[in-house]
Each structure stands twice: as structure tokens, then as C-alpha cells.
Amino acid sequence: MELRQLQYVLQIAAERNFSRAADKLHIAQPSLSQQLSKLEKELGVLLFQRNTSSVELTHAGAKFIEQAQTIIDAVELLRQEMSDISQLRTGRVVVGSMPITGAHLLPHVLPVFKEKYPEVDINLLEDSSMNLEKLTANGQTDLSLLSLPLEIPALTYEILGEERIDLAVPPGHPLASRLLTGVRTSLEELKDESFIVLKEGQGFRKMTMELCLNSGFNPRIVFESNNMETVQSLVATGMGVTLVPHFIARAPRSEFVPVYLPLAEPVPTRTLVIAYRRGRYLSKAAEAFIETFKTTVAGLNH
Numbered sequence: 001m002e003l004r005q006l007q008y009v010l011q012i013a014a015e016r017n018f019s020r021a022a023d024k025l026h027i028a029q030p031s032l033s034q035q036l037s038k039l040e041k042e043l044g045v046l047l048f049q050r051n052t053s054s055v056e057l058t059h060a061g062a063k064f065i066e067q068a069q070t071i072i073d074a075v076e077l078l079r080q081e082m083s084d085i086s087q088l089r090t091g092r093v094v095v096g097s098m099p100i101t102g103a104h105l106l107p108h109v110l111p112v113f114k115e116k117y118p119e120v121d122i123n124l125l126e127d128s129s130m131n132l133e134k135l136t137a138n139g140q141t142d143l144s145l146l147s148l149p150l151e152i153p154a155l156t157y158e159i160l161g162e163e164r165i166d167l168a169v170p171p172g173h174p175l176a177s178r179l180l181t182g183v184r185t186s187l188e189e190l191k192d193e194s195f196i197v198l199k200e201g202q203g204f205r206k207m208t209m210e211l212c213l214n215s216g217f218n219p220r221i222v223f224e225s226n227n228m229e230t231v232q233s234l235v236a237t238g239m240g241v242t243l244v245p246h247f248i249a250r251a252p253r254s255e256f257v258p259v260y261l262p263l264a265e266p267v268p269t270r271t272l273v274i275a276y277r278r279g280r281y282l283s284k285a286a287e288a289f290i291e292t293f294k295t296t297v298a299g300l301n302h
Contacts, residue, residue, distance in 0.1 A: 091285035096144030129203030
């Protein structure tokens with residue numbers, strides 16, 4: 001049994017498809033199938049049930065990947081520890097980030113980190129919060145910028161801070177005048193409004209829906225987008241209203257800018273975190289990145 005065979009089985013289990021697994025592993029599909037058959041013959045069990053439409057783990061396969069992941073993690077831990085000993089402050093950190101939140105926070109964090117640790121490489125991977133959780137749990141990122149709650153129990157986190165949620169309305173909206181009067185808007189007042197929200201799979205969409213439902217109404221959604229900048233621009237043109245994280249609200253990058261209003265008490269917030277797989281070894285470089293992120297965000301909040 002070879003280490004690479006364990007990695008092959010884990011990738012097939014993650015993809016449930018030989019072609020996609022082979023692409024991710026950068027090997028030919030026939031070679032992957034051959035290595036799996038060789039391993040199954042050595043073990044005397046089938047690890048996967050194959051048919052024309054899917055690849056599913058057998059009972060033996062499920063048991064196998066549990067131990068295989070433990071072995072892979074142990075090998076990675078050994079590599080990381082030896083790398084830290086030999087290279088000290090050099091290294092590489094793969095950071096996952098929600099695109100829009102990262103766009104407003106990482107420009108503050110990365111220059112500070114690179115000045116302190118110029119020999120550490122940062123690889124940035126942007127995706128939806130749902131996909132980032134999976135990538136982080138699978139070890140494809142060392143850590144990821146996310147917000148609570150996390151859906152995958154295998155993840156743990158360190159809190160960066162609380163961020164308030166603002167209301168965005170068109171400049172000509174009746175509520176826009178409250179920016180001058182200081183009167184705060186309650187979520188209950190928005191029950192008859194048209195909402196523009198992020199698409200499914202984005203953590204902030206789920207938060208928006210829950211805040212509205214907890215206020216006694218199901219938001220009437222008129223448009224959805226994958227991009228928060230697009231959402232805000234559509235609000236500015238008068239198509240509806242939306243909820244916006246404060247870091248994003250205070251730094252609009254579009255010529256179409258809505259009016260941002262603070263919400264009434266209790267002010268809704270989201271908790272930003274740096275998440276990583278529970279039990280995963282964090283290199284000195286990853287720990288330094290987390291510390292730099294926490295310090296920088298604390299300064300922005302202040």
C-alpha cells in the first residue's frame with residue numbers, strides 16, 4: 001500500500017467521479033483506475049461500487065477513508081513540522097476568502113503581513129462560503145475567512161470580530177431621509193419591500209433570510225446575484241432594498257451607490273472568523289497570518 005494510493009482513494013471519494021478525480025490529481029483516468037484496482041486486490045475488498053452514473057463508497061470503503069485521512073494528516077503534520085524547523089519564517093499559506101468581504105479586508109491585511117514575513121507565500125482561493133467550508137474541511141485551504149454559523153462540524157475557528165449589518169435603500173426611497181433625521185429603521189418595517197439578495201450558497205443570503213423570518217416575514221425577492229456589488233448597484237437604481245455587511249457598505253466601488261442606514265436595536269451583526277479544520281496542524285506561517293488578520297481587523301473596527 002502506497003501513500004499516493006490513499007490520496008487517490010480520498011480524491012475519488014470526494015468527487016464521486018473518476019474523471020474529475022483524475023483531473024484534480026493530474027493523472028490519466030486509466031492510471032487512476034488501475035491503481036485503485038491494484039489496491040482493492042491487495043486489500044481483498046471493494047472500496048467503491050461503480051456503475052454508469054455514479055461511484056459510491058462501500059462499507060469497507062467508508063472505513064478505509066477514515067483511516068486514510070488520519071494517515072494523510074499525520075504525514076502532512078510531519079512535513080509541516082519539519083518545514084517549520086528547517087525554514088523558520090518561510091512557508092506557504094493557502095487562504096480561502098469570500099470574494100466581496102475579502103476584497104474589503106485583505107487589502108488591509110496582506111501588505112502588513114508581507115512586510116513582516118516577506119518570504120511567506122500567500123495563495124488566495126475565492127469562493128462562496130458554502131464551498132469554502134468544504135474546501136477547508138478537505139484540507140484544500142489552510143484557513144478561510146468566513147462568518148458564523150459554520151455548517152460543517154469538522155471546522156473550528158478563531159473570531160476576528162463582530163460586524164454590524166446595515167440597510168441599503170435607493171437614494172429616492174422614503175426611508176432614505178432617515179439618514180439625516182437619525183431615526184433608525186426596524187426590520188419589521190421592511191415586510192412589504194422588494195428585496196435584492198445573493199444567490200443560494202452564499203452565507204450572507206442565509207443570514208438575510210433568517211433575519212427577515214425572525215422579524216415575522218418572508219422577504220419578497222425580486223432579483224438575485226452572486227455578487228454583492230451588483231446587489232448594491234441594483235438597489236441604487238431603485239429595484240429594491242437589501243441588507244449589507246458594514247465593511248462593504250462603507251466602501252462602495254460602483255458609480256451606483258445606495259443610501260446606507262443603521263438598523264434599530266437590537267442591531268443585527270455577523271461574526272467574522274478565520275476557520276480551519278479541527279485537529280489540523282497550523283504552520284507558524286498560518287498562525288502568523290491569523291494573528292496579523294486579527295490585529296488588523298481590530299484596528300479597522302477601532
